Amino acid sequence: MSFRLYVLFSFLVLFQTVGFTQNSLTGKVTDSLNKPLANANILAEPKDSLQQIKFAITDDKGRYRLDLKSIPYTVTANYLGFAKKSFDIQLDRDKTQNIILKESAEGLEEVVLDMPMVVKKDTILYNVNQLTTGEERKLKDILKKLPGMEVDKNGGITVNGKKVTHMLVENKKFFGGGTKLAVDNIPADAVKQVVVLDNYNEIAMLKDFQESEDMAINIKLEDDKKDFVFGDIEAGLGNDEFYNAHSNLFYYSPKTTLNAIGNLNNVRERVFTYDQYFRFQEGMNSIFDKGTTTFEDSYDDFSDFLEKEDVIESDRRFGAINFTQEVNNKLNITGYGIFSKTKESTLVESTNEYNLFTEDRSIATATNNELAMGSISAVYIPNYTDQWHFKSQFKSADDSYTNTINSRVDTVSNAFLNDRFGEQTFFNQTVEWHRKLSREHSFSGVVDYTYDKLTPRTLWQTNDDILAGLIPIMDEPSIRINQFKQTEKNQIKSIFKHYWVLNRNNHIYSTIGNVNLNQTFFTDDAQELDDGTQNNFGEAGFNNDFQFRLNDAFAGVFYKFRTGIFTFDQGAFIHYYSWNPNQENTSVKDRVVVLPNITAKAEMTRSKSLQFNYELKSSFSDASQFASRFYLQSYNSVFSGNTTLENTLRHDLNLRFTKSRGYRGFGIYASANYSKQIEGIVNNVNYEGINQVVTPFLVDNSSETWGLSGNVSKKISQINFRTGLRYTNTTFLQFVNDIPFENRNQNTSYTLSAKTLYDDFPVIEIGWRQSFGNFTLSDNTTNFVTTEPFINFDYDFLSGFIVSADFTSYTYQNQTLDQRNSYEIANASLLYQKESSAWSFKVEAQNVFDVQFKNQNTFTSYIISDSRTFILPRILLFSIGYNL
Structure with missing residues (x-):
């Protein structure tokens, strides 16, 4: 059809x-x-x-x-x-x-239990059994049925347009607070209540002092799931030796909790996502983030090893355990550990438009990734006025990465083999102290230490010319280039805050702090010769042995007051930077920067608000951007840092309007954003044929971005209509062969959908997504259009049958080159579980139409890429599950 x-x-x-x-x-x-x-x-x-x-x-x-x-x-x-x-x-x-x-x-407690939904100032309580049918299997199935909630395919949750950032179960963080593991694994029949906590702060005594953008969901369990082990096990086999096995076990008591999750599959099911990986490195409480300088880490080497969504082969093993223990009424200990082992292969074919030429390229990649990470934390509350928080995190990764690159520019073809081996060690220790001295005065302090070491080793092999004229290659039949690179960081943060409550509507907050960063960057590039010796590139300006030291001493004062429906919070931080890019006898530099920050919020009603934020942000690049000697970046690129770099400065403005659903079933979320990099780092790209020499340097007004986004929902009869719009417009400078160019990226996308909500009838969602891209790179302009009609179908019928299906038709068009591609992705499943039975049976199909690849376009500072990413073939699975 x-x-x-x-x-x-x-x-x-x-x-x-x-x-x-x-x-x-x-x-x-x-x-x-x-x-x-x-x-x-x-x-x-x-x-x-x-x-x-x-x-x-x-x-x-x-x-x-x-x-x-x-x-x-x-x-x-x-x-x-x-x-x-x-x-x-x-x-x-x-x-x-x-x-x-x-x-x-x-x-009041008795009244609450009778009500399906209770809304207070920053809290929404849902009594699940009055809002669901009992046929839901996982937590995500429940959340999708709660008013104002949305769950995306990656496990992200939004409530009235705002993203949920913390997941709790029985008031305790679930695997560090990420949402995906919870929505995909917690059984629906274990959930009694869902509580949404806006303006969430882990330190309850500080909640009224500082506005928080965090939102948490706290899952309350059914009484019969406490002091009892529950969970489920599921295993499935399919065609062409495809398989998927999953298990989870949960135990909750007043003083002890234990959660365990395991997964084995070769159907590219993503259990651990990028968001969870980067979230793991968050140490301090978010109250200490305001006004701090961002220190950027260029650890792109390691990101290549994380699980991909689109692969042609996959073998993934995942295990996780989470526990909490209340030692006594003063001490609570919690921790979790995650282990992941992934083998997968990808294939991407692309047409890349550079400033001066066009390249056709294919990259076949195979990765073997082992990742272990863990966290243990303790909360000690010796009395009513003090709290101590201790948190330790560690991470270890051991990875291998091989890709084969075939590149063609005009009539010149080149083939390269790239082998990379990476090891990473990460450790973080945080100690926080909070005291409520009196009604007027409270204090917070933190000391945070981070150690991060990354050591990738790379081997490039080719029979063709590689970086001719840029590296001193000795002519041999087969060229082999070895690179050893090491980045090591030691960072100590110490911050102290004072909260002074003048009266109910007037507060003054002050902060002092210091960040000391010591980072080393080492590279060694050399050609491995046939006779076993090495041709080292050190004399040609390669090989870095660089140490970057930076100290940031800062102080800030903010005044917050309320008047009527308005809340204002304004102030500024002053930073004194002192840094020494210790390479080739560069001298110590210093700089004083003032960073203002303003927040204004109008709460017209409980369900309607308008908020404005402005902040001047400062950031420092990592050591690799300062190191001035060359190192190999890719098969066609060498990079040289710049010791004259300084911190960047960026204006960020945001205006946000929210109106949640009310009497007419109407909800709206709209946002306008503007960002201007008044002092930014751009790359100067010098071309020699296909080869590039890339060097960063600091310029004024390097980029400017503004955008609009919003979504509107309206319930008419028993059909929920939704529409969403997003527009971004970015201009930024780039230098090609020392000549400045202004590049532009415009992207517009919209979504229309309608979803049935009738009783005893399938839930059918029909929608239409379309995006328009207009990319200008130097004098080249490329236009893309992607159109995606989609249908989602869910139906509970007879007694115990659940059928689900989703279908999307993609039409991808490069209007500039007059290229057009279409493909259709569909998935379907049929589940049977007899009422009161612990056994379930499921038949599912992935990639029903056996599509071979997906089309997409990407845009970077000097490449417009039109690519095809190959995916797994059609998969048919039969699974058997058992609920404990």
Whole structure:
């Protein structure tokens, strides 16, 4: 069946459902003085127990709306501190029913348990059993059904447009707080409540002092899952020796928790993502981040070894364990360990447009990655006024990486073999102290130490010319170049903060701190000759033995005040930088920088807010950017740093508007961003044919970016309509052969979708995504258009059957070269689990149409790339699962 027939069929099904007989019950909920009650719960329970419960929550004006079938319901209104009120109703037409609630002396906790959803200032509580059907399998299936929540394919969660940054289970972090492991593994039948905590801060006593962009979800478990081991095991086999095995076990008691997750697969299932990897390196509490300088690490060597989404071969093994132990009422210890072993192969073919020429290139890659990482932390609370936090993290990686590169420019072809072996060792120790001295004065302090060492070894082999004229190659039939590179970092941060509460609406915060960074960068490039000797490139300006020292002493003062619906937080940090790029007798440099920071927020209602942020940000590059001697960067590129570099400065502005769903089922999230690099680092690329010499240097007004993004959702009858828009426009300088060029990147994308929410009917989502790219590099302009209609289908039918499917048709067009490619990706599964049975059976198909590759385009400072990434073939799996 063609995609057009798919769309036609799906739209017929979707709009046929609109004909289902339903009527609307609307009205207002007020107290006895006619004051509207916002966020009151309205529950419509059908007399027929086989029918689904309906639920609504009032908006800021106390209005509600329920779309009901023409069957008898009992409607109940609930509000904290008020006696609930119920009445029976059966609608044969739209009707208005206002509800008046009276104050009650009933305990609040008892009221909360009766309400499907409770909204307070920074907290939303969902009682899961009143908002789900009981057919959900994992936590992600529950979250997708909760009002205002979205879960993406990578396990990321947003609530009313805001990203969730911390995941807790029974008030304890789940594997460091990442969301993916939780949504993919926690069984749905173990979840009793989901609590959303906005403006989240691990240090409860500091929550009101400093605004936080963090949001947490806390999972409360069913009582019968406590003091008891639960989890599930699943194993599947398929065609062409494909397999997938997964297990997880959980144990929760008041003082001890234990979580274990294991996975073996060769179907490219990603258990551990980039986000989780980089999140692991977060040590200090986020309250210490404001106003600090960013120290960038160019550890791109190691990122090549992380799991890829699109591969042609894959073998992944993953294991993780997480525990917490309450030693006594003053000391709590938690920790986790993760082990990953990955073997995979990728194949990418691309057409790369450089400033002066076009290259056709294919890269076949094989990686073998072993990664072990762990964390152990302790929270010690000796009394009511003090808290101590200790956190230790370690990471070790041992990796090998081989790729074969075939490059063709005009009529010249070259082939290169690249072998790389990498080892990384990482350790971080953080000690935090927090004290609430009095109602007016509180203090926080931290000392943070980081050690990071990376030692990649690379071998380039070719029978063709490599970097001719740039490296002193001795002519031999086969050229072999060895590179040893080592980057080692020692960094100590110490920060002290004072919070002074003048009164309820006026606060003054002050900070002093120091960062000391010592980084070494060593490279050795040499040709391995046939007679066993080496042709070292040191005399040709290669080989770095470089030490970079930097000290950042800083202080800041901020004044925060509230007036009416407005909150203002403004102040500035002053930094004194002193650094010594210790190579070739360079002298010590210093600089004083003032970094202002302003936040203004207007909360019109609990569900509607407008926030403005401005910050001047400063950052330093790592040692590799300062080291002035050459080193090999790739088969066609050598790099030389610049000891005259300084810190960069960037203006960042953001305006954000949020309105969550209310009476009319309408929600909107919109954001406008502007960024200007007033002092930035750009690369000067000198070409000699295909070969490049890249050198960074500091220039004024190096780049400028502005963008708009937003999404709007609207519920009409039992169909949820969504639309999203994103636009970015970036201009930046680049120097080619010492001549400046202004490059531009414009990208526009939008999404339209409609999703059915009817009872006893499939959940069908139909959508359309399209993106337009316009890239200008020097005098070359390239235009891309990607179009993606999609359909998602979920249906619970008969007794215990669940069918799921997703389909996306991709049309990719390079308008400049008049190239067009189309492909269709589809996946489907059928699950059967008899009610009250622990066993489940599943048949699934991945890449149903056996697509060979995906098309995409990328844009860097000096390359526009149009690429094809090859993927795994069609996979059919039969799985058996067992719930403990």
